[in-house]
Amino acid sequence: MxxxxxxxxxxxxxxxxxxxxxxxxxxxxxxxxxxxxxxxxxxxxAATPAHLDRVIRHGWGDRLVRSWTSWIDWSRRIGDRLAATALGAREGEVAVSDSTSVNLYKLASAALDAAPAGRRTVLVDAEDFPTDRYVLQGLTDARGMTLRAMPSDLDHGLQPGELRAALDGDIALVLLSAVNYRSGALLDMATVNTAAREAGTVVLWDLSHAVGAIPVDLDGTGTDLAVGCTYKYLNGGPGAPAFLYVRRELQHRLRQPIQGWFGQRDQFRMAADYDPAPDVDRFLVGTPPILALAALDPALDVLDEAxxxxxxxxxxxxxxxxxxxxxxxxxxxxxxxxxxxxxxxxxxxxxxxxxxxxxxxxxxxxxxxxxxxxxxxxxxxxxxxxxxxxxxxxxxxxxxxxxxxxxxxxxxxxxxxxxxx
Amino acid sequence: MxxxxxxxxxxxxxxxxxxxxxxxxxxxxxxxxxxxxxxxxxxxxAATPAHLDRVIRHGWGDRLVRSWTSWIDWSRRIGDRLAATALGAREGEVAVSDSTSVNLYKLASAALDAAPAGRRTVLVDAEDFPTDRYVLQGLTDARGMTLRAMPSDLDHGLQPGELRAALDGDIALVLLSAVNYRSGALLDMATVNTAAREAGTVVLWDLSHAVGAIPVDLDGTGTDLAVGCTYKYLNGGPGAPAFLYVRRELQHRLRQPIQGWFGQRDQFRMAADYDPAPDVDRFLVGTPPILALAALDPALDVLDEAxxxxxxxxxxxxxxxxxxxxxxxxxxxxxxxxxxxxxxxxxxxxxxxxxxxxxxxxxxxxxxxxxxxxxxxxxxxxxxxxxxxxxxxxxxxxxxxxxxxxxxxxxxxxxxxxxxx
The missing domain is CATH 3.90.1150.10 (Aspartate Aminotransferase, domain 1)
Structure with a gap:
C-alpha cells in the first residue's frame, strides 16, 4: 500500500x-x-449467450433456411448500427463481414487500382501491426510497386510533420492505424486526411484499436476508407467479423478484387456475369458467418447505452x-x-x-x-x-x-x- | 394416396x-x-446449442484471451477432422476459415500464378454456381487472361468427353464442381483429374454440394486443390467458415495473394516481412471466427457416427x-x-x-x-x-x-x- x-x-x-x-x-x-x-x-x-441461443434455436433450428430473408441484410444492418454508434459514418457506408486482413486487402487493392497513374508507392508505418504490412506487401509486390515503411517512434508513433513530408507525388496509398497497437499512440485523422488529400492521395485507416475506445468521426474527419475489428473494445467475440467503411461518394468508383456473389447486384438473379452492387455491398464477398455476426447486437447494445x-x-x-x-x-x-x-x-x-x-x-x-x-x-x-x-x-x-x-x-x-x- | x-x-x-x-x-x-x-x-x-454455450461461457467468458492457446489451431484441427471424416485427405492438407468465395479466390490466384507460362485460359462450367464464375472472372480480368465458360447440360452437367476435348495447351486452370448445385450431376473426380494432368493443367474443385453427401476421396482421386462450404450437408450453421484443401506436395510451391498474419510463419514473432508458413497455414489470412468454427465439432460428430x-x-x-x-x-x-x-x-x-x-x-x-x-x-x-x-x-x-x-x-x-x- x-x-x-x-x-x-x-x-x-x-x-x-x-x-x-x-x-x-x-x-x-x-x-x-x-x-x-x-x-x-x-x-x-452478459446478454450474448441467451441472444445467440435464440438465434441458434429459433433462427437456425426452427426457421432454417427461411431465416435468410432476414440474415441476408445483417452485414449491412450491423454495419449501419456500428456506423451510428461508434464510427460517425452515414447509413450505407459500413458493412461487417470477413476478417480485418481480408477487408484490408479488398480496400487497399481497390484503392491502388483507382490511384492516379504513375504513383507507385504505398506508405505504411514501420511499427504498425504486422498483418497490415504483410497485406500491403503482397499487394505492392504483385503490382511491382514499392512499399515504403516509415520509421516511427515505438512510444509516440508517427509525427504528423514527418508524415506530411513523406507525402510526395509518388504515393498511391497510405495505410495507417488511428491508434497504434503497441503504444496506443493516436493520430489525428482529420489532419492526416487533409494532408493526404492535398498530396493527391488517400488514407486507408485501420481502426482496430480505436473503435469503441475513442470517438471516431469518419464523416467529420473526411475519411475515405477504413477497416477494423470488432472483437476488441466492441466485445463481439473471438474472431468476430470485421468491418469496412467506404465513403459513399467513392463507392461507385472502387472495385475490389474478390468478386463473390454477396457483392453482386441483384444477387439472387444469379446472372452470368459479375456486376458489382451499386453500394457498399460491392465490398462483400461470400456468405457471412451469421452466428458470429449475431454476437455483435448485444455487444453494441452496451456501447450504445454507455x-x-x-x-x-x-x-x-x-x-x-x-x-x-x-x-x-x-x-x-x-x-x-x-x-x-x-x-x-x-x-x-x-x-x-x-x-x-x-x-x-x-x-x-x-x-x-x-x-x-x-x-x-x-x-x-x-x-x-x-x-x-x-x-x-x-x-x-x-x-x-x-x-x-x-x-x-x-x-x-x-x-x-x-x-x- | x-x-x-x-x-x-x-x-x-x-x-x-x-x-x-x-x-x-x-x-x-x-x-x-x-x-x-x-x-x-x-x-x-441437437448438441450444438449446448456446445456453443460452453465455448461462449467457458472459452470466451471465463478463460478470455487465454483461450487463444487452444483456438489458434482450430482452423487446422477442424480441417484435419474434416479431412478424415469427409474428404479422404491427409493430415495437414485441409484448413477451415473464411468463406468459400474467399477460399476460391486464394487458391485460384495461387494456381494461376504457378501455371506454366503462356497458358492464358481458365476453363469453367457455364452452369456452375455464380460465385465461382464471378471470382474467376475477377482473377482472369485482372491478369488479362480469358475465362472460357463451357456450355453444360442443365440436367446432366458436363460430359467428361467434352471436358477432355476442351483441355488444350492454353488452359491454365480448370474450376469445376464435383456435384452441380442445380441438377446434382456428378463428375468423376479421378477421371477429370487424370485428364487435366495429362493436359498439363490442374483442377480446382468446389465441393460445396458434395462434402457430407458423397464420399470424397481427395487423396485417392489425385486431387490438387479444392474448396467447399460447411453449412450444407455438414450442418455447420449459417455462413459457417469454409474449407480449403491443398495437396501436401503442392503447398510449398503455391502462394496465395492475401498475406495475413495467420498465414505467416511463426506468427507471434511479428516479423517485419511476410514469410509464408511452410504448410497449409499459408492459405490462412486473418483471425478465424471461433464461435462459427466451434459449431463444426458437434456437426462432425454426427457425420462420424453415420x-x-x-x-x-x-x-x-x-x-x-x-x-x-x-x-x-x-x-x-x-x-x-x-x-x-x-x-x-x-x-x-x-x-x-x-x-x-x-x-x-x-x-x-x-x-x-x-x-x-x-x-x-x-x-x-x-x-x-x-x-x-x-x-x-x-x-x-x-x-x-x-x-x-x-x-x-x-x-x-x-x-x-x-x-x-
Whole structure:
C-alpha cells in the first residue's frame, strides 16, 4: 500500500463513475482475475449467450433456411448500427463481414487500382501491426510497386510533420492505424486526411484499436476508407467479423478484387456475369458467418447505452492512473511508460517498457492473476476497457505488478513467445 | 394416396434404415414441416446449442484471451477432422476459415500464378454456381487472361468427353464442381483429374454440394486443390467458415495473394516481412471466427457416427424415391426430372423442371409446408439430407406436391425472386 496513492481513492473514482453500473452487463465469473486485455479480446457481454441461443434455436433450428430473408441484410444492418454508434459514418457506408486482413486487402487493392497513374508507392508505418504490412506487401509486390515503411517512434508513433513530408507525388496509398497497437499512440485523422488529400492521395485507416475506445468521426474527419475489428473494445467475440467503411461518394468508383456473389447486384438473379452492387455491398464477398455476426447486437447494445464519449473520458482516466502508479511505484524497478503521456494523444491502452517484459507478463498472469499482454520487443501492454474495468482493478493490477517487480518474480519464468492476438 | 406407391412402403424403408436413429441428433421442433433444403442450410444438430454455450461461457467468458492457446489451431484441427471424416485427405492438407468465395479466390490466384507460362485460359462450367464464375472472372480480368465458360447440360452437367476435348495447351486452370448445385450431376473426380494432368493443367474443385453427401476421396482421386462450404450437408450453421484443401506436395510451391498474419510463419514473432508458413497455414489470412468454427465439432460428430458411405447409400435411395414418385404422380402435371436418373451420376439432391417452378416452390412452402427451393431458370430443387430426412418425409413431400399440382395452387402466388442461399 502506498500513502501517496491509497486504494480508497480508486474506490472513490469508481463510486463516481457514470459507467460503473455497466460492469454488470458483462459476464465476470472470477472477480479476482484482473483483465487488462480487452484490447485483444473484449469480455463476453452478459446478454450474448441467451441472444445467440435464440438465434441458434429459433433462427437456425426452427426457421432454417427461411431465416435468410432476414440474415441476408445483417452485414449491412450491423454495419449501419456500428456506423451510428461508434464510427460517425452515414447509413450505407459500413458493412461487417470477413476478417480485418481480408477487408484490408479488398480496400487497399481497390484503392491502388483507382490511384492516379504513375504513383507507385504505398506508405505504411514501420511499427504498425504486422498483418497490415504483410497485406500491403503482397499487394505492392504483385503490382511491382514499392512499399515504403516509415520509421516511427515505438512510444509516440508517427509525427504528423514527418508524415506530411513523406507525402510526395509518388504515393498511391497510405495505410495507417488511428491508434497504434503497441503504444496506443493516436493520430489525428482529420489532419492526416487533409494532408493526404492535398498530396493527391488517400488514407486507408485501420481502426482496430480505436473503435469503441475513442470517438471516431469518419464523416467529420473526411475519411475515405477504413477497416477494423470488432472483437476488441466492441466485445463481439473471438474472431468476430470485421468491418469496412467506404465513403459513399467513392463507392461507385472502387472495385475490389474478390468478386463473390454477396457483392453482386441483384444477387439472387444469379446472372452470368459479375456486376458489382451499386453500394457498399460491392465490398462483400461470400456468405457471412451469421452466428458470429449475431454476437455483435448485444455487444453494441452496451456501447450504445454507455456512449463513446463517456467511454473515452473514462478510458483516459484509467490510462492516467496506470501512468501515475507506474511513475510512483515501478520506475525504481526499471519500468518506463512507453506510451504518450498526454491522454489526448493516446487510445485506451498503455504500454510499459521493461527489458524483461515477456517474462514479467507471464509472472503477472500466473502469480498476479492480472491478464495484460506482451508485445515485441519489450513491452507490457495494459488495456483497460472502460465498459467493465474499474479504477480499483487498475490499482490492484499495478499493486500486484509492483509486488512482482519487488520480488523479481519473473526470474523463474520461461521466455518462449506468447500466443495471444 | 396411390396404390402403386403406398405410404407404408416408405415407412418400411425407414424401419430398415440404419441411419434412422440419427434424426434424433437434430433439433426438429416442427415435425409437420418437411425440410428438403439441407443442401442450402443443414439442420441444427441437437448438441450444438449446448456446445456453443460452453465455448461462449467457458472459452470466451471465463478463460478470455487465454483461450487463444487452444483456438489458434482450430482452423487446422477442424480441417484435419474434416479431412478424415469427409474428404479422404491427409493430415495437414485441409484448413477451415473464411468463406468459400474467399477460399476460391486464394487458391485460384495461387494456381494461376504457378501455371506454366503462356497458358492464358481458365476453363469453367457455364452452369456452375455464380460465385465461382464471378471470382474467376475477377482473377482472369485482372491478369488479362480469358475465362472460357463451357456450355453444360442443365440436367446432366458436363460430359467428361467434352471436358477432355476442351483441355488444350492454353488452359491454365480448370474450376469445376464435383456435384452441380442445380441438377446434382456428378463428375468423376479421378477421371477429370487424370485428364487435366495429362493436359498439363490442374483442377480446382468446389465441393460445396458434395462434402457430407458423397464420399470424397481427395487423396485417392489425385486431387490438387479444392474448396467447399460447411453449412450444407455438414450442418455447420449459417455462413459457417469454409474449407480449403491443398495437396501436401503442392503447398510449398503455391502462394496465395492475401498475406495475413495467420498465414505467416511463426506468427507471434511479428516479423517485419511476410514469410509464408511452410504448410497449409499459408492459405490462412486473418483471425478465424471461433464461435462459427466451434459449431463444426458437434456437426462432425454426427457425420462420424453415420459414416459417409452409409450417408451416400441412403442419399441415393432418397433420390430414387423422388424420381419414382415424380414419374408416377407429377409427369401428367408438366413436371420432368431435371437431374441424372442414374444414382451413381448424381449427388444427394434432385431437381424437377416445371415452367412455373418459382411459384410452385412458394406454394409448396406456404401451403404444403415443404421447404425445397427454386433455382433459375425453372427448377424446383429437392435436397433430402440422409442424416435426418426420412423416406416418409420424401413420400409426404411428393404427396403434397402432387396435391399442389392437381389444384394448380401456384396460380395465386406472386413470382418475385426468392432469396435463399
Amino acid at each position: 502506498s500513502d501517496d496513492h491509497p486504494r480508497y481513492l480508486a474506490k472513490e473514482l469508481d463510486a463516481n463513475d457514470p459507467l460503473a453500473h455497466l460492469r454488470d452487463r458483462f459476464f465476470v465469473a472470477d472477480d479476482d482475475l484482473i483483465y487488462l486485455d480487452g484490447n485483444s479480446l473484449g469480455r463476453l457481454p 456512449g463513446v464519449d463517456r467511454v473515452r473520458e473514462k478510458g483516459q482516466r484509467l490510462g492516467q492512473l496506470i501512468i501515475e502508479l507506474t511513475d510512483a511505484w515501478l520506475t525504481p524497478h526499471g519500468f518506463r511508460v512507453a506510451s504518450p503521456r498526454d491522454p489526448r494523444r493516446r487510445g485506451s491502452h498503455v504500454s510499459l517498457h521493461h527489458p524483461e517484459a515477456l517474462r514479467i507478463s507471464r509472472a503477472l498472469a500466473t502469480q498476479g492473476r492480472v491478464v495484460g499482454d506482451f508485445r515485441t520487443p519489450d513491452r507490457l501492454r495494459l488495456g483497460p476497457a472502460p465498459l467493465y474495468t474499474r479504477f480499483v482493478d487498475v490499482w490492484d493490477a499495478m499493486d500486484r505488478l509492483r509486488d512482482i517487480a519487488e520480488r523479481r518474480a519473473w526470474e523463474q519464468v520461461a521466455d518462449e513467445p506468447c500466443r495471444v492476438t | 396411390s396404390d402403386d406407391h403406398p405410404r407404408y412402403l416408405a415407412k418400411e424403408l425407414d424401419a430398415n434404415d440404419p441411419l434412422a436413429h440419427l434424426r434424433d441428433r437434430f433439433f426438429v421442433a416442427d415435425d409437420d414441416l418437411i425440410y428438403l433444403d439441407g443442401n442450402s442450410l443443414g439442420r441444427l444438430p 459414416g459417409v458411405d452409409r450417408v451416400r447409400e441412403k442419399g441415393q435411395r432418397l433420390g430414387q424415391l423422388i424420381i419414382e414418385l415424380t414419374d408416377a404422380w407429377l409427369t401428367p402435371h408438366g413436371f420432368r426430372v431435371a437431374s441424372p436418373r442414374d444414382p451413381r451420376r448424381r449427388g444427394s439432391h434432385v431437381s424437377l423442371h416445371h415452367p412455373e417452378a418459382l411459384r410452385i416452390s412458394r406454394a409448396l412452402a406456404t401451403q404444403g409446408r415443404v421447404v425445397g427451393d427454386f433455382r433459375t431458370p425453372d427448377r424446383l430443387r429437392l435436397g433430402p439430407a440422409p442424416l435426418y430426412t426420412r423416406f416418409v418425409d420424401v413420400w409426404d413431400a411428393m404427396d403434397r406436391l402432387r396435391d399442389i399440382a392437381e389444384r394448380r395452387a401456384w396460380e395465386q402466388v406472386a413470382d418475385e425472386p426468392c432469396r435463399v442461399t
